[in-house]
Amino acid sequence: MTAPKVAVLFGFGINCDHETAAVFNLVGGDAERIHVNHFVSGNRVLEEFEILAVPGGFSFGDHLGSGRLMGNRMRFALREQLHAFVAAGKPIIGICNGFQVLVKTGLLPGPSADQPLPDFVQRASLTLNDSGRYEDRWVTLEFDEHSPCIWTKGIQRIDCPVRHGEGKFVMPSSTDFDALAANHQLTVRYVDPATKPGQGISDQPLPFPLSPNGSMRNIAGICDATGLVFGLMPHPEAVYAKWLHPDHTRKTAPGPLDSDALGEWEGEGLQMFRNAVEYVLSKR
Amino acid sequence: MAVTRVEVTPKQGEGMRDVRGDVIRRQLKADHNIDVGEVRSINGFLIKSNTEKADIASRVNDLFADPIIEDALTDELFLTSSEHFPTTPDAVITIGFKPGVTDNPGSAAYDGFQTIFPQPDLVDASISTYHTYAFFGLPETITTEWLASTLHNNLIQRAVLADSTACSNAQWPAIDYPEKPPQTLTPPQRMDLEISDEALLSLSDTGLLALNLEEMQTIQAHYRDETIRQSRASVGIVPDAPTDVELECLAQTWSEHCKHKIFASKIHHIDSETGEDTYIDSIFKTHIMKPTHDLQKEVDWLLSVFHDNSGVIAWNEEWSVCMKAETHNSPSALDPYGGAMTGIVGVNRDILGTGLGARPIANTDVFCFGPPNWDGELPDNLFHPSRVFRGVHAGVRVGGNESGIPTVNGAIVFDDRYIGKPLVYCGTVGIMPRKLPDGRESHIKTPTAGDVVYMVGGRVGYDGIHGATFSSLELTEESPSSAVQIGDPITQKKMLDMVLEARDAGLISCITDNGAGGLSSSIGEMAEYTNGCEIDLEKVPLKQPGLSAWEILVSESQERMTIAVRPEDCAAFDAMAALHEVEATPVATFTNTGMFHVKYGEDTVAYLSIEFLHDGVPQLQLESEWRTPTPEQFNPESIQLPQEGHSELLLRMLARPNIASKESWVRQYDHEVIAQTAVKPFVGVHRDGPGDAGVIAPLHGDPHGLVISCGIAPRYSDLDAGAMAAASIDEAVRNAVCAGINVDKMAGLDNFCWPDSIESAKTPDGKFKLAQLVRANRELERVCRAYKLPCVSGKDSMKNDYGTGENKISIPPTLLYSVFGDQPDVRFTATSDFKNPGEKIYLIGESKEELGASEIAFMLHESGEAAGIGGQVPLLPNPERNLTTYRALSTAIQAGLIRTAHDCSEGGVAVAAAEMCIGGRVGAEIDIDGTGESSDWSRLWGESLGRFIVGVQPEDEADFVEWMSGHPITLLGTVNDSDKLSIVDGYDTLIEAATDSMVDAWQKTLDMTGGVA
Known part of the structure; x- marks a missing residue:
């Protein structure tokens, strides 16, 4: 079977495009870094691809709010293409700035469970961290095992870096928020690593730095009602290998590297990307 | 065109927070101990366009405001709205940019505005931004004027205020659109040089040319030459005198900043102690270039040294890596934020301009500041060190983070004298494929006459005129504001994406960055390859019309590369630029005429031979005289130990700004974008222990690594600048060894920052300062030869002084030495944190x-x-022997035998051991008996070079001892779970310190965040 084609957007200040493309390739995807304007101008079409990734970065310098100007470009220029992409059952991931972009285009959290296709209405936001600072620090994440999210199947808890200044998830309407919770769209939360895996998730805001930004209900990432569109502030691609984990010199080194795969050196972040590739293959 | 005002403010209510306002509140507390009840913020936009106000108002939530979290008002000040501001503030301050200053949020907003309201053919439409802060519960002792002065820099910003009276009368500050004053295009002037010597010097001074009399006379003589006059007449340029364009161009090209005239000078050196009396013909050629070229004959991995924008080494069969470090001191003194940001994005361009273009993959930042808690006098026009620190840090943070380049290594050093001039070193590592798809080797530029020369990226403006010459002068109260710029990382990032695509498509024949000296330097330097160029300044895109020819030629406006493209590739190059929305304009062609030929439209405005331009500057003749400084001695025996003895000294040492944790600052840099950083700046169980060096594995999926480290030891210059240089290099190498660098494949960068060292009325001690430079370079050569460490690139900044006469402040002579090199496998590296109780602790050295x-x-x-502080400064008597020890340790790390290693420098064994306990959150028992013949003070606190502390697991101890046989190692003790560090000297207990109190002492000093909420 041919490897699923993955479009990894870049341009205008997106800057995690290289590693995001690399991790898809490590799990059997066929990733192409592709400039946003290729889709805007129409000389390439989203339809060519089976997975879309909006990587992290500082699109347009995050001026006027993170992800906003890139979100606008996509909302105005790629509206039909994005709608068709989701309607065709193809997965989309937004990481960090990409998550911010998906929230501001309205793709996340998206409309209700009974009308799941995109309507491009913004319902939530990601705003300045309570600390007022951009920070790069490692956090512990736990996933809702009942989430419809196709990206997070079988993942319970991982360590990841966050690298953002505007990662505080806010959703003013608690009714909407509760609806997302009921539908298990609150896919991933910041948790206290001292809790038992599987028991870390809580709606009570955790103190800094366990929650690095003061997100409502400790939200680190959410999915839409279809489970296809997923976004998160932390960077799973940044822990594709164990040697990128800050504790790796504190552990006994695992076995040797396989010649064509990471083997025992695979990091906790890679499974998410493998899930999407396998999902696409399973639907063929 | 009409100007429409839009204001945006955060919504109030459950779970909402005005973070921007709150940051101001916390900073006032942290920096000035002022308690303000609340600060609220408003973002303002002044939109100059032909779009109707009502149309803009209907779309504010699509662009300016995020309707989930913000409210917006069009053509109305929020402060007039009692709905949003029910309480009257005590003070309101609005801050906007001065005309012509780079406004990045404004440009981004305008880009977004055009998505919604296309503004075709309107060159003058734009958006200007401002911030308003409203203060509630402001202490009455605080004046609005003082508050405003702490919040803005009047060199680049404007502030409009409302004090409590104005507030109670509802007189709110309404800042207006910063209209640029019109520029008048002055045609090229004839600069008469047939004048007296005094007049020549005065012309140099008033014109900010920074040329000395001999240089002015050399130029004068050039225009007296009959052949030159005839050839000038033939192209229709004034024959017997330079134009202002030519004089400016020569001043830039011949500036200390560009030509490194002191390093190239002929020095008469006298050592009053040894009786030495010699001449040195160029420190650079003698002590830096020659040793590196000698090493180049011994190894096959030195691909490109000295002549390009950065030095290039072969890393593996397919990839080469390069590194460059720069300083941006003077601009950072005037505007810490903008100066530092242009520093980091500028050195990124050096990497992009190396060979046929390299990708920047890691940054390093080293800063030298005055003490952040300084409470002494401050000279006029200088900022408080804490403000310099905040501004520089923010500039580097924004520049690095927004460019997507991780900051993997750095240092921050404090000394009172850096109040006069902060040092801002920014370094960047790059990577490039050794061969391009078309087969060309990427480290070699391939220009030919006939190539079209493009200016790519930003436009040219009035900003940044005279940066190169300005940085070659001391800082004074009258330093010009035009020498300050603010970088634009997003414009640069777009350009970088585009340039690397163009490189891989084989479209680039030559590339360099536009830094100091602007187009005159970038095209001028590249024109040496083909021996000529012809530039048309009229084609250069401008930020505003009306710039004169000389201004266009020398302006250092940022975010520009100069790229040569073969004529047949121009169409493809243009298309690529259009896709990336990058402006690329052909402005010149390479020729082989031997001439640097500059036109403005049809008129020739400069006509200089390439030879005169680049090699015409006369060699300086300088005097150097060494005498050993004799400061008061540091005598431990006469010191009355405090009550808690050395334990108390340890906690005080850990709290010293030079030693204290910089984590709250460093964590604000992205240090792991690109997913390659295997050893991060902070390590250990809570990821808050000090990292010695950055380690990256830049090829995804492959653990082959690179180490990046640095060393800096300016304190030692007070005794001997030679020892300072040796210590800096040794520290950089030791840091890299701790990470497991391959010591047989490492390269270095020398970045000298010196006070003025040319004897004159302004600098009566110039001979001594030059002798310090001579000694530093002699040690640099000796140590680098011994370590087989080629200096592949470097830079010097030679005028780091403030003021004149009695009030003059000169920085301590400072060498930053950076090392980058091969790390065979990042899975086998070491970090400074002790790993577990039972680990055995050894001193090496x-x-x-x-x-x-x-x-x-x-x-x-x-x-x-x-x-x-006088006494014996640490020396490096036998570096050859050190290298063999370093190789043994590094290979032990690569073999997985050692997972814990820390360099022993500031504060000696005591501080290094404390830091290792902090990283591991463990205790340790250490005996310093037998670690040398010296006094207990020296064994505890001394900073002897060549030392490390390592931890080894008990089961590996025998192997380790055998591995290190023949090298100086001493068992110090054992890691334990006592949660305290005990250091004894035989039977005498010297230090007992709880790990918690060490953590506290180490982390508090420089945490200037004011907390989280």
Whole structure:
């Protein structure tokens, strides 16, 4: 079977495009870094691809709010293409700035469970961290095992870096928020690593730095009602290998590297990307 | 065109927070101990366009405001709205940019505005931004004017205020659109040089040319040459005198900044102690270039040294890596934020401009500041060190983070004298494929006459005129504001994406960055390859019309590369630029005429031979005289130990700004974008122990690594700048060894920052300062030869002084030495944190009687407990032997035998051991008996070079001892779970310190965040 084609957007200040493309390739995807304007101008079409990734970065310098100007470009220029992409059952991931972009285009959290296709209405936001600072620090994440999210199947808890200044998830309407919770769209939360895996998730805001930004209900990432569109502030691609984990010199080194795969050196972040590739293959 | 005002403010209510306002509140507390009840913020946009106000108002939530979290008002000030501001504030301050200053949020907003309201053919439409802060519960002692002065820099910003009276009368500040004053295009002037010597010098001074009399006379003589006059007449340019364009161009090209005239000078050096009396023909050629070229004959991996924008080494069969470090000191003194940001994005361009273009993959930042808690006098026009620190840090943070380049290594050093001039070193590592798809080797530029020369990226403006010459002068109260710029990382990022695509498509024949000297330097330097160029300044895109020819030629406006493209590739290059929305304009062609030929439309405005331009500057003749400084001695025996003895000294040492944790600052840099950073700046169980070096694995999926480290030891210059240089290099190498660098494949960068060292009325001690430079370079050569460490690139900044006469402040002579090199496998590296109880602790190297200029001596001298800092400075008598020890340790790390290693420098064994306990959150018992013949003070606090502390698991101890046989190692003790560090000397207990109290002392000093909420 041919490897699923993955479009990894870049341009205008997106800057995690290289590693995001690399991790898809490590799990059997066929990733192409592709400039946003290729889709805007129409000389390439989203339809060519089976997975879309909006990587992290500082699109347009995050001026006027993170992800906003890139979100606008996509909302105005790629509206039909994005709608068709989701309607065709193809997965989309937004990481960090990409998550911010998906929230501001309205793709996340998206409309209700009974009308799941995109309507491009913004319902939530990601705003300045309570600390007022951009920070790069490692956090512990736990996933809702009942989430419809196709990206997070079988993942319970991982360590990841966050690298953002505007990662505080806010959703003013608690009714909407509760609806997302009921539908298990609150896919991933910041948790206290001292809790038992599987028991870390809580709606009570955790103190800094366990929650690095003061997100409502400790939200680190959410999915839409279809489970296809997923976004998160932390960077799973940044822990594709164990040697990128800050504790790796504190552990006994695992076995040797396989010649064509990471083997025992695979990091906790890679499974998410493998899930999407396998999902696409399973639907063929 | 009409100007429409839009204001945006955060919504109030459950779970909402005005973070921007709150950051101001916390900073006032942290920096000035002022308690303000609340600060609220408003973002303002002044939109100059032909779009109707009502249309803009209907779309504010699509662009300016995020309707989930913000409210917006069009053409109305929020402060007039009692709905949003029910309480009257005590003060309101609005801050906007001055005309012509780079406004990045404004440009981004305008880009977004055009998505919604296309503004075709309107060159003048734009958006200007401002911030308003409203203060509630402001202490009455605080004046609005003072508050405003702490919040803005009047060199680049404007502030409009409302004090409490104005507030109670509802007189709110309404800042207006910063209309640029019109520029008048002055045609090229004839600059008469047939004038007296005094007049020549005065012309150089008033014109900010920074040329000395001999240089002015050389130019004068050039225009007296009959052949030159005839050839000039033939192209229709004034024959017997330079145009202003030519004089400016020569001043830039011949500036100390570009030509490194002191490093190239002929020095008469006298050593009053040894009786030495010699001449040195160029320190650079003698002590830096020659040793590196000698090494180049021994190894096959030195691909490109000295002549390009950065030095290039072969890393593996397919990839080469390069590194460059720069300083941006003068601009950072005037505008810390903008100066530092242009520093980092500028050095990124050096990498992009190396060979046929390299990708920047890692940054390093090293800063030298005055003490952040300084409470002494400040000279006029200088900022408080804490403000410099905040601004520089923010500039580097924004520049690096937004460019997507991780900051993997750095340092921050404090000394009172850096109040006069902060040092802002920014370094960047790059990577490039050794061969391009078309088969060309990427480290070699391939220009030919006929190639079209493009200016790519930003436009040229009035900003940044005279940066190169300005940085070659001392800072004064009258330093020009045009020398300050603010970088634009997003414009640069777009350009970088595009340039690397163009490189891989084989479209680039030559590339360099536009930095100091602007187009005159970038095209001028590249024109040496083909021996000529012809530039048309009229084609250069401008930020505003009306710039004169000389201004266009020398302006250092940022975010520009100069790229040569073969004529047949121009169409493809243009298309690529259009896709990336990058402006690329052909402005010149390469020729082989031997001439640097500049036109403005049809008129020739400069006509200089390439040879005169680049090689015409006369060699300086300088005097150097060494005498050993004789400061008051640091004598431990006469020191009255405090009540808690050395334990108390340890906590005080850990809290010293030079030693204290910089984590709250460093964590604000992205240090792991690109997913390659295998050893991060902070390590250990809570990821808050010090990292020694950055380690990256840049090829995804492959653990082959690179180490990046640095060393800096300016304190030692107070005794001997030679020892300072040796210590800097040794520290950089030791840091890299701790990470497991391959010592047989490492390269270095020398970045000198010196005070003015040319004897003159302004600098009566110039001979001594030059002798310091001579000694530093001699040590640099000696140590680098011994370590087989080629200096592949470097830079010097030679005028780091403030003021003149009695009030003059000169920085301590400072060498930053950076090392980058091969790390065979990042899975096998070491970090400084102790790993677990039972781990055995060894000292590698010997502790000698070397307390001169040590951190402990400075601390006790500053507190009045010690008479001075004098004494024996740490020396490096046998570097060849050190290298064999370093190789043994590094290979032990690569073999997985050692997972814990820390360099032993500031504060000696005591501080290094404390830091290792902090990283591991463990205790340790250490005996310093037998670590050398020296006194207990020296073995505890001394900073002898060549030392490490390592941890080894008990089961590996025998192997380790055998591995290191023949090298100086001493068992120090064992890691334990006592949660305290005990250091004894035989039967005497010297230090007992709880790990928690060490953590507290180490982390508090420089946490200037004011907390989280």
